Amino acid sequence: MIIVREVAQLRKVIAERRQLGVNGEKKVHDSASLLQHKVGFVPTMGYLHEGHASLMQKAREMADTVVLSIFVNPIQFGPTEDLDSYPRDEARDLEVARREGVDIVFLPTVAEMYPQPTQTKIHVSALTDRLCGASRPGHFDGVTTVVAKLFNMVGPDLAFFGMKDAQQVAVLQQMVTDLNMNVTLIPCPIVREADGLALSSRNVYLSAEQRKQALVLSQSLRKVQEVSEDIVQNTVTMEQIRQMVESTIASSPLADIDYIEILTFPGLEPLRPEQRLCDVQDDIIVALAVKFGNTRLIDNIRIQKVEVLSHV
Ligand code: AMP
Numbered sequence: 001m002i003i004v005r006e007v008a009q010l011r012k013v014i015a016e017r018r019q020l021g022v023n024g025e026k027k028v029h030d031s032a033s034l035l036q037h038k039v040g041f042v043p044t045m046g047y048l049h050e051g052h053a054s055l056m057q058k059a060r061e062m063a064d065t066v067v068l069s070i071f072v073n074p075i076q077f078g079p080t081e082d083l084d085s086y087p088r089d090e091a092r093d094l095e096v097a098r099r100e101g102v103d104i105v106f107l108p109t110v111a112e113m114y115p116q117p118t119q120t121k122i123h124v125s126a127l128t129d130r131l132c133g134a135s136r137p138g139h140f141d142g143v144t145t146v147v148a149k150l151f152n153m154v155g156p157d158l159a160f161f162g163m164k165d166a167q168q169v170a171v172l173q174q175m176v177t178d179l180n181m182n183v184t185l186i187p188c189p190i191v192r193e194a195d196g197l198a199l200s201s202r203n204v205y206l207s208a209e210q211r212k213q214a215l216v217l218s219q220s221l222r223k224v225q226e227v228s229e230d231i232v233q234n235t236v237t238m239e240q241i242r243q244m245v246e247s248t249i250a251s252s253p254l255a256d257i258d259y260i261e262i263l264t265f266p267g268l269e270p271l272r273p274e275q276r277l278c279d280v281q282d283d284i285i286v287a288l289a290v291k292f293g294n295t296r297l298i299d300n301i302r303i304q305k306v307e308v309l310s311h312v
Contacts, residue, residue, distance in 0.1 A: 001097060002104045007153050010067075010106050014039060014154060017065040017103065038063040041156035041183075043147060046070035047087040047201040048096040051191040055160040056100035058188050067154050068097050069106040071113060076142025082294075087204050106154070113149065122148050124171045124178070127268050131167045131287055132298065135258050143168060144175050151183055159183050164190045164198055166285050166300045170266040190299070192218060198299045210292040213252040217288055220248035221301040224286050228303050231277050238262045239273035241286060249290060258289035258296065265302055277305060 004010045018037050040063025042055045048070075059066045070093055077083040090107065097105050121141050127133075128140035151159070161169050169187045176185060191199050196218030197211070206214060223244050230236045242260055249255050262271050264282040271280065287300040 001094075001102055003094065003107060004104065005107050005109065006112060007108070010104070010153055011155075013104055014065070014067065020064070037065065038157045039065045039067060039155065040158045040160065041067045041069070041150070041154045042102075042160045043069045043071075043150050045072045045086065045201065046093050047089055047204075048093045049191075049199045049201065051162055051164060051199040053096060053100050054191045055162060055188050056097070056102055058186060059158065059160050060101050062186065063158055065103045066101065067104045067106060067156065068102045069108075069150055069154070071106075071108055071146070071150075073113075073142060073146040074110060075114075075118070075145060076139050078136055078138065081136070082202075082205075087201055106150075113146070118145070121145050122175060122179075124174050127167070127171045127174055130263070130268060130270065131259060131261060132289060133167070135289060135296075140168075140171050144171060147172055148175065148179075148181075151181060156183050158186055160186045160188055162190065163187050163300070163302065164200070164298070166265060166287060166302065167268065170268055173266060196222065198297075200297065202295055202297065205295040206292060210254055210295065213254045214290075214292055214297055216249045216252040216255055217290055217297060217299040220245040220288070221286060221299060223248060224301050224303070231303060232305070234276040234278045236276065237273065238271045238275050242273070245286060245288065249288070254292050256291040258291060260286070260288050262286050277303070280305075 002013050004013060020037060040059035042059050044052050056066060056068060072086050072088065074083055094105065122144040123141050124144055133140050161172060163169060173185050176183060193199060195215060197203065197214055198218065224241055227236055241262060245260050249257055263269060263285055264280055265285040267282055271284065277284065283302055283304045285300050285302045289296060289298045
């Protein structure tokens with residue numbers, strides 16, 4: 001596994017890997033083979049857990065070279081957010097990366113990523129004005145800008161993102177489509193603890209009692225899952241789903257709800273309370289953000305209209 005901290009070095013080692021054939025087995029020089037060599041990219045902020053590992057595994061499965069980046073991106077944090085206290089553990093992260101068969105780890109400093117005050121930002125409009133975009137102004141501009149920079153540095157064929165951050169997936173896909181970026185995004189399923197809590201680097205902030213009560217998030221979404229057939233058969237309205245979720249979350253005295261929203265995916269069009277699934281063409285997601293003390297947790301469930309319909 002190669003560890004690099006500078007952009008120039010990163011470009012050099014990726015170019016060398018691209019000289020290798022598929023699976024990195026043999027040296028090839030014809031342009032067709034160069035094109036066949038797939039670079040898979042997993043961007044993260046580190047403090048790696050099994051959710052991140054699942055992205056690396058998918059990348060290992062689909063790509064010849066797997067590049068992991070670990071960078072806590074200051075421009076996606078608001079002034080009162082947890083940039084300084086964001087958990088970091090480089091040594092452990094490198095162990096996880098090695099275990100998952102990553103080829104190249106990119107660990108830039110802030111100065112390497114932003115050597116001068118940046119005057120260029122990528123802004124995806126409508127998709128970012130809701131959900132986490134409404135609670136965290138400027139957050140998605142920071143995400144799209146850093147991901148575009150990382151794409152320019154790595155030049156990946158495939159990039160892997162978790163559906164844990166469903167809005168991020170929708171926003172990044174919009175950016176890639178709008179700007180004709182030559183990369184395919186691969187959304188990957190949410191990985192959960194055995195008791196249902198979605199894995200997140202921020203879970204370490206939770207006290208024992210908050211951790212216990214945070215289970216209401218996944219429990220509320222499991223209830224949605226349980227009635228998904230009724231949703232598909234249009235016997236349930238969006239308001240009924242929302243109330244079911246809200247009453248489950250409200251059973252936790254420590255939970256402070258930021259939002260509970262039901263939207264289409266990936267268009268993120270909000271649905272009206274009286275609407276039923278038959279009123280929309282797309283899949284829907286039920287998305288939540290809930291604070292426990294200072295820790296803001298997000299979770300969601302996607303109801304895939306086509307897939308579920310084929311089961312009923
Ligand atoms: P982060 O380090 O939190 O910025 O996350 C890096 C990537 O890992 C993003 O694409 C996240 O959506 C993804 N990710 C984080 N937690 C999970 C999880 N529990 N399951 C699947 N993917 C995740």
